[in-house]
Amino acid sequence: MSVDGWNTLLVLGGIRSGKSEFAESLVADAPTVRYVATAPEGDPEDTEWAQRLAAHRARRPGSWTTEETAADPRRLADVIAGAEPNETVLVDDLGGWVSVLLDPAHQPADDTATVAELAEAVRASAARLVLVSPEVGLSLVPTTPLGRAFTDALGATNRAVADACDAVVLVVAGQPAWLKPAGPPAHAPVPTQAVPGQAVPAPGGPEQTGPVPAGPDGTAAHHGTVPEESLPEVLTPAAPAAPAPAPATPGNAWAAPTMALPMIATGLVIQPGMELPMPDDYAGPQAVDRLATLDIPGAGLGVLERVVGFAAATQGTATPTPWNSVRVLLLHGDHAGGASAGVTPGESARRAGQARTGRGALARLAAESGAGLQVVEAPASAPIEDGPALTAEQVESALRYGWRLAEQAADAGVQLLVLAACGAGTEAAAAAVLAATAGAEPPAVLGRVVTEQGEYDDAAWMVRCAAVRDALHRTRRSPRDAKDILAELGGGDIATATGVLLGATARRIPVLLDGPVGVAAGMVSRDLAGQARHWCLLPDHGGQPAVRLAADVLGLTPLVDLRLDLGEGTTALATLPLLRSVLALAAGLPVHPSLGGDEPDDADFAEPEPAGPGPTSTEGEPDFTEPQPAGPGPTTTGPVAPGWRAD
Template sequence: MSVDGWNTVLVLGGIRSGKSEFAESLVADSPTVRYVATSATGDPEDAEWAARLEAHRSRRPGSWTTEETADDPRRLADVVSSAGPNDTLLVDDLGGWVTVLLDPAHQPADDTATIAELAAAVRDCPARVVLVSPEVGLSLVPTTPLGRAFTDALGAANRAVADACDAVVLVVAGQACWLKPAAVPRTATVPTQAGQGQGTPAGQVTGRAAPVPATGDASTRSEPATARPDGGEREAALPDVLTPAAPPEPAGAPWSAPTMALPMVTTGLVIQAGMELPMPDEYAGPQAVQRLATLDVPGSGLGVLERVVGFAAATQGTATPTPWDNVRVLLLHGDHAGNAAAGSVPGESARLAAQARAGRGVLARLAADSGAGLQVVDAPSAGPMEDAPALDHEAVEKALRYGWRLAEGAADAGVRLLVLAACGAGADAAAAAVLAATAGAEPPAVLGRVVTASGEIDDAAWMRRCAAVRDAMHRTRRSPRDAKDILAELGGGDIAVATGVLLGATARRIPVLLDGPVGLAAGMVSRDLAGQARHWCLLADCGGHPAVRLAADVLGLTPLLDLRLDLGEGANALTALPLLRSVLSLAAALPTRPGPGGDGGQDGDEAGDGGAGDGGADRGADADPDAGEPDFREPEPAGPGPATTGPDEPAQPDPAGWRAG
């Protein structure tokens, strides 16, 4: 569950307002949910209370697990604190929790401190958490001391937890009103309860709250068009185009990065070789692939797409990975001067970047269809590599930190998958130069053909690009070959920013979908800074590009598809994204195959009629337990043949009694 990037949500509402059903709809797409029940069992003679509890139990899917905290209200904070980043918790509700907290059996107790502990646990929890609580502040002040103590304690708990949560929603008469952030959602519906004339069976949750647009990120967001009354075509929907490039770089304060071990100085983040970044879960991936063998999948299974399930499981840290529901495309725009851009139409890359910012073009169309956000990033322009360094070292450092902060900003917004794209003039030649320096490739072998706007192949422009790369390699033949030197001499701004994105995404455990020479060149450079980065990368398609094929082979990234599209870097990945999501949805939702005794449990002879004609494969209790292979005895020849020494001598039997297969 993630409401447009928010992982912790407080759902408030009055009695019978639909708050519990709304909270359940927020986590309906999670394969597993830990339901934390806080209320006490109550009086066994209270049939109405027992019916309420049973109604809640009947709505929970069978894949959910239930935890009770009524015996010790202080344990709720421990349950929230112990949740991992791939867990989903539904706490229902804080009213029952406060009731138990104020129970005389748990007194004396510091109720204020216990509420503060719960709020701190929610604020620091990496899991997806939905908390339900009744809103009693709108009613009359109770006339009894105990009633006033309950409303005061619940009000304090609601305020503390609301402050700690990313989002707060108030459900009134089945209608969701988002209080934090103060934005109007596109649609927000509360599921209809079963038994109210809708025909919904018990235990099934219908509907789901739509994502709420984020505030504070200066985004331009377009609504999907609705059907026209005259039956005409619908207007094309636009993707979420993010205008800010990255959060501002902190000045004078150390970089805060609890998920990584990096050298720190007073000026901020230091990116250098030998960084210790996280690795994907080494057990979750194989467990997820093994689990696929137990699912009720017809045919021979998912084929090579099993790698998608293993990759998602390892990067999500669970054997039951979920589809990537929050995807962001980073379109890097940075031109290269000199003959690296030979054959490029002047201003074409700027036009493509402006087109993407406006939500138009191939990449924006594919992003909108995939429900992905699109962020256009202007990288520093690079000088002619054949004459001088493409960037100075200070610009390389800034570009690396800039890319890192882009990944940090995506992680803070709840992005679960990044897609790297690029549209700079001369980017292919710069990537070929990086491959020549890092993998010893010959420039003509990794430099793709130059195709004009009219679709013709321009061999003269291709030769000028090859000459630029070879001249740059000759100029730097005595230069150091470490990562930052390669970026400064050959790579340029877009590859440097892409390298920073890969490193920052690795530090925040965000997988990256690569597609094109810029992303693969950044993968080659990031390998020399932090070898863990390549394990968080997935290559959907090589696109028939020679540089991508070579870099993928060096990095150990096997392309999943071979579409051979040529729509620009990033388009192949977005084309394949719906397929990858479908595979993950199947892996998470399919039931297990029936075991022995089921429909497909036995396929042998139930009557035990394994005679001579069945090859002796099923011999029951008379079979030799030590026999490692079936009996393949050949029939004895009826007349003279190779097994006889004379015309009338009988054939000699095989002394071993059977032949090896």
């Protein structure tokens, strides 16, 4: 076999991608190959399909033996399990196997047990094994129920088999891109184009990336970068007269790695169209449906049912649990020029310093919630009305740095991230991003400027609007790609926040957004990985027009309307206890007795002894009988029909 170090290999690819030829080339040096054909013969009148099968047969050497499993797809697991260590087995392909296995009367797949058996056979295989399978996740969603059933079943099969295999390779236009492990094997063809999750060599050596160090006053000292190894310290604010929060539990299963992150040479390649994980499509609705069966009084949880559905989808279970380990990422990066009009110089640095010492609203709320706090120095941004906010190199550095912050949180067992920001000029930068990505009018999404004395400064607001207007005019012919928007308009804090969202998505960590920086990062992340917005929850819009518009575009519905104005991130922390309480109720309440739930024991309702004078025994008294109604109406007090709920 041409691949050293791996016993089982999954070869993925689209139609006519060359996946079968690539798989056959990997076993070309084997003396004998056991070829397992899974596809049925098809309609005899379908000459095109017959020609495809004939072409496959013609490529096989005479020393290969062919075995077909179309008559009984469950035999495939037996064939793999029974292969000897000295055998080489080539299975082509799993798409045909799923098409035979799938029952059109059930959706999305009716035989998950057989898929699990196949994955276990692959994991325990002693033979050299190569499996070929179509990759359907990159195509459009089929328009027919049967087509959707097939893509769902094949996607589940690919995931199960990929997890069981030692290595996975994706063939695109005849070019192999190694997905597992992240780098190519010693003798396999090396991809010539970088893909997400793959390291690329640097012609001039490692690039230094990371945050901008702070100057003596706490502001960013320059526009440069520092080594990526320096991550800010994770602080644990202490609440006055309260016990310390419980430490984070390592090994969090929710944050299991989903794509390799080789930090070699230039590091992770972040580019448009990245395929990152999606939340579980079925766990969320199942969790909401389960709420209707619980012993909940009244009309239920109302709009907070969405919290249960969101937690279930991101945790991958219909019975989600509260987020115990939470980390707040406070991004501090100032914007120069008119974007920061009306802000007292050094005020943002003072707020960041407060957070580091456990003072201020954000740190206090983090302490009450038992959340960790990380103050992140983002690159300072140049005036957007005069030129780009960042260089292209700084954008790449900030994106990777934000991704690494999410990686660090996942490795520490963090179950929920809260994005916060305290930089000067963030509202204007977010308005510029929204204007570029959603076609918004800057004055309509740029909130009024409030001074430290609580007064409106309309002159400063007009300066900010002019800065955004001039920046948009300057970039009217510039590209509107995600990285271009971050470089021209977004700046360091929004670029770092975008990296955090992408990294959290890759590690399946949900994120609470709260304010202009977070939603602007969500808008930019759509072009890099559209899956990121599905891992975000917006507790409140805070009355900010920019947040309202971005939430509508991203499909995020705010849960409450508190309109706190204590800084970005504080509203999310203020609502966190409420969100945890809802999840605790959903996880802990029993099923309603009318739906088969266990009735409490009589001992649970033992009547307490009276404290004062009066009868202490009811012996000999007749049982209480409810009187019949005097007028028209129902004459029974029997149990309410299952599923009925009072208004």
